[in-house]
Amino acid sequence: MVNNQSNSNNPRLNYDFRRKKNAEGMRIQVATFTLMIFFTVVSFVAVAADFSKWFVIPFILLLAVVQVGFQLYYFMHMSEKGHEAPSLFMWSGITVAFVTVLAFMTIIWW
Amino acid sequence: MSTIAQKRGFASTIWDYLTTVDHKKIAILYLIAGGIFFLMGGIEAMMIRAQLAVPNNDFVSAGLYNELLTMHGTTMIFLAAMPLLLGFMNAVMPLQIGARDVAFPFVNALGFWLFFFGGLFLNLSWFLGGAPDAGWTSYASLSLASEGHGIDFYALGLQISGFGTLMGGINFLVTIINMRAPGMTYMRMPLFTWTTFVASALILFAFPPLTASIFMLSFDRMFGANFFNVAAGGNTIIWEHFFWIFGHPEVYILILPAFGIFSEIFSTFSRKRLFGYSSMVFATVLIGFLGFMVWAHHMFTVGLGPVANAIFAVATMAIAVPTGIKIFNWLLTIWGGSIKFTVPMLYAVAFIPSFVAGGVTGIMQAVAPADYQYHDTYFIVAHFHYVIVGGVVFALLAGVHFYWPKMFGTMLSEKIGKFTFVFFFIGFHLTFFIQHFLGLMGMPRRVWTFLPGQGLDAGNLISSIGAAFMAIGVILLLLNVVITSVKNERVGNDPWEDGRTLEWAIPSPPPFYNFKQLPLVRGLDAYWLEKMEGKTTLTPAEPIGDIHMPNGSFTPFVISLGLFIAAFGAMYHVDDKAWAIPVLIGGLAITFGAMAYRSIKDDHGFHIHKEDLMDDDNEDKGVKA
Amino acid sequence: MHAEEKFTPQTWPESPEKATLEGKNKFLGFWLFLGGETVLFASLFATYIALKDKVPSPDHMLAKDLFELPLVFVMTMLLLTSSLTSVYAMYHMKNYNFKKMQLWMLITVILGLGFLGCELYEFHHYYTEYNHTFTSSAFGSAFYTLTGFHGAHVVFGLVWMTLLMIRNAGRGLSLYNAPKFYLASLYWHFIDVVWVFIFTVVYLMGMVG
Incomplete structure (x- = not known):
């Protein structure tokens, strides 16, 4: 079973490296989340502001698709x-x- | 199998099968249950043909005729053909890829029991106030108007068995992706495994639309929803679309594994490598993909408009290309081979012209304007029986003869088998060939009788005589099974002597752990490669070690039983029975309780120890179950 | 690597959910299941789109009369945040920190309960105030079926996570239960994926008309 993917034989080093990598990954997740919240707010604002529906519908659908992409590829790790x-x-x-x-x-x- | 039964007593054998999670035993369960449903669907077919043998017949009433034709179609597709194919997938696929079991043995058992209880529920309709009578397609405008509980039985029964099939599909996909033996790359997988893979993917994506639409039908009929009720804003076309978004991939779910079985048979009994293996794989995947793009060709006369009809017509015709690739590959596999005409090979050879005939009429119907003439006539009935009987049922019969020794350790009689084939083959063409012309002369399908003097008399009589021939063929097969089981002459690993794939390298039936050592696969037709080098066994990929096996469990049975009980509650809720809602809730509680039990109670399985495996060697039994 | 083996943060594998064959199978099988669920929800969405605002008579409420953005916004925020908290739970799972994982799972469950409460209030509101019910029109049937299926998934997910937390509270992480936690979190994310389309297609586009 290939669990240790780094080349070093020093378990301590591996451990530190993995902790750092996980923490780095988590920072990206939080950034993703921030963007998702932002997109959501923009969607709601676009609808509440009563723009033309020919603009609003494609726009909010696009934001939804991007947001779902974030969910799948980052939150659900499909990019890994x-x-x-x-x-x-x-x-x-x-x-x-x-x-x-x-x-x-x-x-x-x- | 029978020796074990004698040793362990009848009750413990039953208990063993109720709790088994072994893919080989589940295969046998599928074979038995699917076989019984096949016989029931066959009896319904015989009654239909008896009614139509002569004009103005009153053998059955119009209402009963509607029930018979509905149950014949529904039973044959959902409860006979598909489970029998799932049975072969269970029996053979894990062996072909060199696995010790499927990825989720527990879910495998659950899938079977859900199918079984769903089928049982559907067929109980005969005794509880009338069977469904809106055709196997159960178009909503008709099924909402149907009185009694027939359609409720249809909706709930198919929902339950559909869950089972979906689980089976996911299970096979994971098994094939994760559990292949070392060296078994995708492009070394036997074609039956490939077709199992693609058919399972089709199950995964085709069954959810059916699930959704059956929920809608159930809600409309039982809980006052208005999906298909035009008066409340609903739309009855929605059901038709969902049914065929499911229904068209469904026919490929049936035919692809049949193609797989025939591919194995052709190369085995031509004693040649399958011609154009990679193009066969490509064609299989392409058929699977196109299968989702053509559903509206069942709806040409609905009035979707010329643009939609044209798109779906062209997409439909495109499917002829990969299918044609396959036909020519099979022909070229036989070409120049050292052919042995065993019973499975007879079916395989007969399949080619029969299926091509069905395919050609399919192309005729793909021409949307022409389809207005064929629609809802016996021409359609002839077409789909040519592809489903000439393709799927021939494959099932061939598969029964071909894999019987691997599943049960004894050979079906070749002599009786040949009689079965002759009767069934002649009967099949006698029954359905003439129906093309009956249809073109204007005989509508799904009508319980016809008038004399319209040129339909002779054709219908011939058709009914043909059906009797098919029945004789099936009876001979049953006889064959009984005689073979009584004689019980044991056979070795490779009873056909020309086995090419891994399953023929291990004992018949295989030990419950299948492979003592996982084999090393060195190419396509792995066992054949070894035999060509003068070896009789596979090259092992690992030393003998402990083998991890799953525990048996009664929980799958309980989970399925819960849904079976809940279905009665949902159905009789319509009649304002006071006990209906409690039964519905109680049944669901059983199901979810059993699921929670399964989730909470740890089940790590057990290990067969190395020493016990060695003992097996010394006793030289080979079979241990 | 056996499922019962004991670990320290140092020896804990990098992808514990896939370290055993069982884990690998579950991981893949669950993803395939989600692929099927995608089609299931697509079927319900398609039906909703086809039956949106299809009512028997003009006195029935239509989408733009019914929906209120503030409530939907709150529900969205609750569910989106719960998605992030379950990411945190998995982060601690990978670091072999069982206590923190349980804590974040608990927060996820609480946020999910909040969402569910809002949804029940919303349905109740439509039923009592607007007479927009499951049986009143095709629109009603399609609306409640789509949102109800999603709601049922939320309930199932909550029960699942709660059972996992209780069952494993006394024994910590192992390679046997790590895949279970991981799948529950995948399921929870998928519920959020569906919700993103529900709030966009049903509520926002319903307001636009």
Whole structure:
């Protein structure tokens, strides 16, 4: 089982390195979270400010997609290695999901 | 199997199967349950053909006829074909990749019991006030208007068994991705494993839309929702879309594993490597992908408009390309091979022209304007029976003969098997070929009778005679099973003598841990490679060591039973029965309680110790269960 | 590496959730399940989009009459924050700090309960004030089914996390329970993913019209 991914044989050094790496990762998570909160606030403000719906709808959808990307790739760690199969199947699921939603927006009522 | 049964007594064998998490035993459970449902669906089919044998027949009433055709379709697809294929996947796939079990043995058992209780619930409708009668597609405008509880049985039964299938799909995917033996790269996997993989992925993405829409149907019928109720703003087309977003991948879920079984049979009995292996893999994946893009070809006459119809027509025709690749690869596998016409090979060879005929009519229907002529006629019935019987059922029958020795350690009689084949093959073409013409002459499907003197009499009679031939074939198969089991002549590792893949290198039936040492896979057709070098065993990838195995558990049965009970509560809630809601809640409590129990109680499994494995060697039993 | 083995922060593996074969299988199987859930929720979203504002008569409430942004904003903040707190829990899990992990899990559960409370209030409000119910219109059915499925996922997630915390309170982290905690947190993030689309597609776009 390959758990120790650094080259050093000194466990103490490995440990310190990993602690530092985890802490660094956590800082990125917090930054991500800040951005997500920001996007959410912007979305709500855009709707509350009563802009044209031709601007608001694409804009808030874009923010939602970016936010979900953050959730998946940072909070759920999909950007890290060892997530090849999860990515494949999530993207396949997203493809089917997209086709389904598209169909229901176009060929349900006419 | 039978020797063990005698040693351990009947009750303990039953208990063993109720609690088993061994993929080989679960395979047997799937085979038995799927086989029984197959017979029930067959009886329903015989009754349909008896009714239609002569014009103006009154063998069954119009209402009963609707129930029969609905239950025939639903049973055959959900409770016979799919579970039987899942059975073969369970029996063979882990052996083919050199694994000791599936990734989630517990979930595997849970999947079976959910399917079983779902199927049982659906079929109880016969005794509890009438079966569903809105066709296997159960279009909402019809199913909402259906009186009684038939459709409720349909919705709840399929929901429960659908959960089971979904779990099976996830389980196989993880097994194939994570549990392959050393050296078993993706491009060395046998084709049956590949088709299991793609079919499982289709299950993963096709069943959720069905789950969602069945929830909606249940809510509409039982809890006053208005998804499909036009008067309250609903839309009945929603059900049709969901049903076919699920339903079209579903037919590939059925046919891809069938392709896999035939691929194994062709290369085994042509004693040649499968021609164009990588293009076969590519075609399988492509069919899986395209399978999600074509569902609306079932809905050409709904009125989606010319643009939508054109897109789906073109996408549908595109599927002919990968399917054609496969057909030619099989032909070229046989070409120049040293062919042995065993029973499985007979089915495989018969499959090619039969399935191509079904494929050709499929292309005809893909032409949207022409489909307006074929829609809802017997032409459609002929088409899908050509692909499903000529493809899937032939594969199931071939697979039963092919894998029987691996599953049970004894060979089905080749002689009876050939009689089965002849009757079934002739009966199949007799039944369904003429239906193309009945359809083109305007005979509608799903109508309980027809009038004399419209040119339909002779065709229908021929069709019904053909059905009797198929029934004789199935009876012969049952006879074969009984005779073989009584004789019980044990066979060795490789009873067909030409096995190419890992499963033929281990005893029949395999020991419960499958491989004493995980094998080292050195190429495609790993066992064949070893045999060509004059060896009889696989090259081990590890020294003999302790083997970790999962514990058996009764919890899967309890979880499924809970949902079965809850379904009665949900259904009779409509009748304002005072006990209905408590039963619903009680059933769900059983299910979730059992799940919590499973989650809280640690289960680390057990180890088979090295010394015991060595003992096995000395006794030279090979089989230990 | 056995599931029962004892560890120190130094020997604790880098990816404890994937250090055993069981863990690896669970990890992958759960991701696949989430792929299927994506399609399930897409089906519910698609239905909602198709049936939005489809009511039998003009006296029924439509989306823009019903929704109130402040409440939805509070719910969103609660759920988003709970997503971050479960990231913290996993951070401490990877550092083999069981106590802190439990603490952050507990905060996650509390935030989740807050979300659930708001949602129940919201449904109650629609039922009593606006007569917008599950059975009143196709719009109502689709709305409650979509948000209700999400709410049911929240409930399941809360029960799951609570059971995990109680069950393991006395024995600390091991390679046997690390994958379980990890999956629960993945599930919780997925619930948040769905909510991002719910607040955007259902509430915000509902207000825009």
